[in-house]
Amino acid sequence: MDPQFLSIAAALFLTILSSILFVIPIIIKKGKVDGRKLHLPPGPPRWPLVGNLLQLGPLPHRDLAAFCSRYGPLVYLRLGTVDAVTTDDPDVIREILLRQDDAFASRPRTLAAVHLAYGCGDVALAPVGPRWKRMRRICMEHLLTTRRIDSFAHHRAQEARHLVRSVWARSAAGETVNLRDVLGAFSMNNVTRMLLGKQYFGAGSAGPGEAMEFMGITHELFSLLGLIYPGDYLPLWRWFDPQGCEKKMRLVEKRVDEFHTMIIDEHRKKKKKKNNNNKKEYHSEEMDFVDVLLSLPGEDGKEDLEDVEIKALIQDMIAAASDTSSVTNEWAMAEVIKHPRVQRKIQEELDSVVGRDRAVDESDLGHLNYLRCVVRETFRMHPAGPFLIPHESTRATRVMGYDVPAKTRVFINTHALGRNPRVWDGGDVDEFRPERHLLPEGGGRVEIGHGADFRILPFGAGKRKCPGAPLGVVFVLTALARLFHCFEWTPAAGLTPEAIDTTEVYGMTMPMANPLLAVPKPRLPRDIYST
Numbered sequence: 001m002d003p004q005f006l007s008i009a010a011a012l013f014l015t016i017l018s019s020i021l022f023v024i025p026i027i028i029k030k031g032k033v034d035g036r037k038l039h040l041p042p043g044p045p046r047w048p049l050v051g052n053l054l055q056l057g058p059l060p061h062r063d064l065a066a067f068c069s070r071y072g073p074l075v076y077l078r079l080g081t082v083d084a085v086t087t088d089d090p091d092v093i094r095e096i097l098l099r100q101d102d103a104f105a106s107r108p109r110t111l112a113a114v115h116l117a118y119g120c121g122d123v124a125l126a127p128v129g130p131r132w133k134r135m136r137r138i139c140m141e142h143l144l145t146t147r148r149i150d151s152f153a154h155h156r157a158q159e160a161r162h163l164v165r166s167v168w169a170r171s172a173a174g175e176t177v178n179l180r181d182v183l184g185a186f187s188m189n190n191v192t193r194m195l196l197g198k199q200y201f202g203a204g205s206a207g208p209g210e211a212m213e214f215m216g217i218t219h220e221l222f223s224l225l226g227l228i229y230p231g232d233y234l235p236l237w238r239w240f241d242p243q244g245c246e247k248k249m250r251l252v253e254k255r256v257d258e259f260h261t262m263i264i265d266e267h268r269k270k271k272k273k274k275n276n277n278n279k280k281e282y283h284s285e286e287m288d289f290v291d292v293l294l295s296l297p298g299e300d301g302k303e304d305l306e307d308v309e310i311k312a313l314i315q316d317m318i319a320a321a322s323d324t325s326s327v328t329n330e331w332a333m334a335e336v337i338k339h340p341r342v343q344r345k346i347q348e349e350l351d352s353v354v355g356r357d358r359a360v361d362e363s364d365l366g367h368l369n370y371l372r373c374v375v376r377e378t379f380r381m382h383p384a385g386p387f388l389i390p391h392e393s394t395r396a397t398r399v400m401g402y403d404v405p406a407k408t409r410v411f412i413n414t415h416a417l418g419r420n421p422r423v424w425d426g427g428d429v430d431e432f433r434p435e436r437h438l439l440p441e442g443g444g445r446v447e448i449g450h451g452a453d454f455r456i457l458p459f460g461a462g463k464r465k466c467p468g469a470p471l472g473v474v475f476v477l478t479a480l481a482r483l484f485h486c487f488e489w490t491p492a493a494g495l496t497p498e499a500i501d502t503t504e505v506y507g508m509t510m511p512m513a514n515p516l517l518a519v520p521k522p523r524l525p526r527d528i529y530s531t
């Protein structure tokens with residue numbers, strides 16, 4: 001028998017045994033509030049101690065969706081020692097994220113958040129409280145302002161040109177394009193130029209050694225952040241940790257920290273050199289996010305933010321900004337190539353709004369309503385992550401007439417929301433049909449957000465709503481507009497459009513199981529590709 005399986009089985013057995021001794025009294029106490037039996041939401045039957053943990057497979061968002069269609073819009077689960085609820089319903093989501101935002105705006109302190117987000121000292125994974133508030137304020141007031149984002153428009157334009165040129169070079173060589181690679185490089189370069197003032201892909205990149213290290217750690221970071229780690233639900237599991245997850249987290253934590261230390265040192269040296277050369281302070285437009293953070297005053301009379309705060313913020317932005325937009329772009333490209341009718345309509349719109357004698361620029365993006373519907377439809381079927389980042393209740397409350405205890409973990413299933421047949425009538429929830437989002441003639445711009453009906457939820461809502469949503473939308477629309485304006489796309493040789501594989505893999509973000517390969521054919525005059 002597989003030795004890894006044996007060690008996992010032994011760990012499970014020992015965990016259950018030791019749990020019997022320690023946890024049962026706590027569970028018995030928790031089943032009541034003020035002596036009254038809790039009226040919990042309905043949910044599937046659970047095993048002693050592990051609860052519903054063993055009912056979650058490799059695609060937990062699909063398992064939780066199945067529970068919702070069986071038990072109702074709000075489902076209670078017991079995951080080891082943790083109370084949890086899940087929903088795929090717009091009314092329940094609105095209740096949790098807007099009407100009871102105060103009760104549900106926190107985050108659980110998972111082991112990954114402790115090790116990989118500087119002890120939950122960041123924005124995205126931090127429990128609600130003064131520290132989160134301050135870090136979020138720094139993001140909103142200094143990093144993600146319209147002015148600051150506009151100041152990087154020329155970088156984004158350059159990266160869009162690189163994207164088109166790299167695809168063009170491959171098409172000229174008759175090569176199939178791996179869209180995961182090119183879209184990943186586009187997003188990552190945009191993000192690292194804005195955050196760190198450097199790029200890791202293509203000409204002008206920061207050396208292959210550093211790029212390799214950066215890609216290595218971000219890859220490991222993403223996979224650890226996406227993991228469902230049993231130790232978060234069965235604390236005694238951590239004694240055995242048969243897969244060595246915690247050890248891996250500590251190793252990645254160390255490598256990530258060394259990388260951020262190097263980045264901050266470089267920025268300090270650059271600043272000092274500039275000061276020694278008697279150059280004036282930076283113009284605001286020249287500053288990347290690390291420069292901005294190094295120039296902000298700290299608390300309690302301290303001159304600067306603490307390094308650890310800067311590292312936590314940078315870490316968050318890399319994780320939150322890069323993969324989300326590249327995963328969305330790959331799904332959108334796959335669905336459009338799978339539906340040649342949709343590709344034709346995108347191109348007709350681009351030819352009418354932009355024309356064929358110049359490249360798309362950011363000012364065009366607001367006028368591309370059909371493409372905006374394509375992005376909404378992509379978010380409906382393939383939200384960047386299958387769940388919002390888990391929320392946690394700070395106090396006991398009631399939702400839809402049911403008790404929800406304090407410290408309940410909340411899984412908002414955005415994947416299931418977009419495919420919920422009670423929400424999307426017509427029986428075609430698995431069909432990619434952007435037209436369903438079109439507004440009546442003269443209805444204005446199609447917005448890419450949840451709107452009043454909460455039928456899609458690409459960026460969350462309420463206090464923890466994504467602060468980078470406008471920028472994320474620009475990354476996504478820019479790449480798609482440029483790639484469909486410049487090229488006609490067909491599937492890799494030998495594949496019909498319908499045969500493109502759109503199965504997903506679970507993680508913090510939810511990419512396609514296999515990278516998308518496709519063949520581009522230029523459709524514009526030659527000079528558009530070289531300018």
Ligand code: HEM
Pocket residue numbers: 123124125136139316317320321322324325328384385387388389390457458459460461463464465466467468469471472473476
């Ligand atoms: C297409 C691109 C993007 C998508 C789909 C996306 C989606 C999301 C979602 C679903 C959340 C969780 C909301 C919740 O838990 O209620 C989130 C949080 C967050 N996002 Fe984004 N995001 C994108 C781009 C960005 C960008 C470009 C940035 C910053 C440069 C960013 C920064 C953040 C941060 C800091 C949080 C945590 C907010 C908090 O917990 O207070 N995101 N995002």
